[in-house]
Amino acid sequence: MALGKGLGSLIPQHKKSAPAKAAVVKTPKLDSEKLWQVPIEEIVPNPHQPRKHFDKEDLEDLVASIKKHGVMQPLTVSQRPDGGFELIAGERRLRASQIAGLKTVPAVVRTATEQEKLELALIENIQRQELNAIEEGIAFNRLIKEFGLTQQEVATQVGKSRSAVANTIRLLDLPEEIQDGLINGKITAGKARALLSLESQEARLEMYRSMIGEGVSTREVERQVAKRSGKGSPRRDPNVMAQEQLIEERLGTKVRISQRGEKGNITIEYYSKEELRRLLSELT
Numbered sequence: 001m002a003l004g005k006g007l008g009s010l011i012p013q014h015k016k017s018a019p020a021k022a023a024v025v026k027t028p029k030l031d032s033e034k035l036w037q038v039p040i041e042e043i044v045p046n047p048h049q050p051r052k053h054f055d056k057e058d059l060e061d062l063v064a065s066i067k068k069h070g071v072m073q074p075l076t077v078s079q080r081p082d083g084g085f086e087l088i089a090g091e092r093r094l095r096a097s098q099i100a101g102l103k104t105v106p107a108v109v110r111t112a113t114e115q116e117k118l119e120l121a122l123i124e125n126i127q128r129q130e131l132n133a134i135e136e137g138i139a140f141n142r143l144i145k146e147f148g149l150t151q152q153e154v155a156t157q158v159g160k161s162r163s164a165v166a167n168t169i170r171l172l173d174l175p176e177e178i179q180d181g182l183i184n185g186k187i188t189a190g191k192a193r194a195l196l197s198l199e200s201q202e203a204r205l206e207m208y209r210s211m212i213g214e215g216v217s218t219r220e221v222e223r224q225v226a227k228r229s230g231k232g233s234p235r236r237d238p239n240v241m242a243q244e245q246l247i248e249e250r251l252g253t254k255v256r257i258s259q260r261g262e263k264g265n266i267t268i269e270y271y272s273k274e275e276l277r278r279l280l281s282e283l284t
Contacts, residue, residue: 036107040097040098043084043085043105044085046089046117059095066096071106073093074090075106077110079111088116088121118147119143122158135183137171151252161252163250167252171189175201178195178205187211191211191218195221197225197254203228207221211224237259240257240259251268253275254268
């Protein structure tokens with residue numbers, strides 16, 4: 001199964017058909033998949049759905065579109081032992097269809113493991129850019145902790161770099177108030193990552209509250225954080241800073257290079273035992 005190729009390779013073209021009770025309307029190329037008209041009342045939500053925040057206005061727009069044009073892209077579901085269906089991908093379309101008053105929706109019915117259900121829901125949301133950074137971090141973390149994937153394996157499955165996956169997971173170490181700010185768009189992921197350089201949660205909260213509504217740039221937040229943590233220096237060698245950035249992108253974590261003449265130190269930060277093991281494997 002080529003999860004990295006996206007849902008487009010898994011979902012066949014939609015064909016109109018009269019509503020029917022779980023009626024097969026087309027058989028895709030894969031024997032394990034069928035396109036059905038599935039009664040909405042028989043579909044239960046995906047327990048692995050990574051997306052928790054649904055914009056009300058966007059949902060209203062989708063409802064209006066579905067009322068006029070119908071559901072243009074099928075949902076993806078799996079059959080339950082009790083005869084019903086469990087949603088894998090397409091919760092926003094399902095919610096909008098319920099509001100629009102539809103009785104059935106087109107859905108690709110396929111078999112999938114619990115891990116595949118989470119991966120497919122995650123991939124769809126990422127491709128549509130519908131997840132906030134915290135939702136992504138939680139989903140990445142679940143793939144690692146519940147299904148035993150490495151950060152590299154997660155990155156391969158969702159089409160991101162390993163450092164991007166690592167940096168997103170690190171955001172879960174922030175206080176809940178800052179995570180809520182990320183979800184609600186009060187702060188960007190770049191600014192939130194800069195706050196991770198502060199050692200205490202109290203310091204992170206204090207800095208976060210001081211910058212809300214101020215319109216400061218990510219670079220300014222980084223400067224303030226460096227100054228607060230006692231690491232700031234306006235005369236730092238830009239070549240050293242560039243080297244820090246290269247190593248950070250390679251390792252997916254915060255790196256600090258301190259020079260004293262021809263000598264110096266490289267400090268690599270980690271935020272969990274799992275991340276320490278990953279860094280050690282990268283460096284050995």
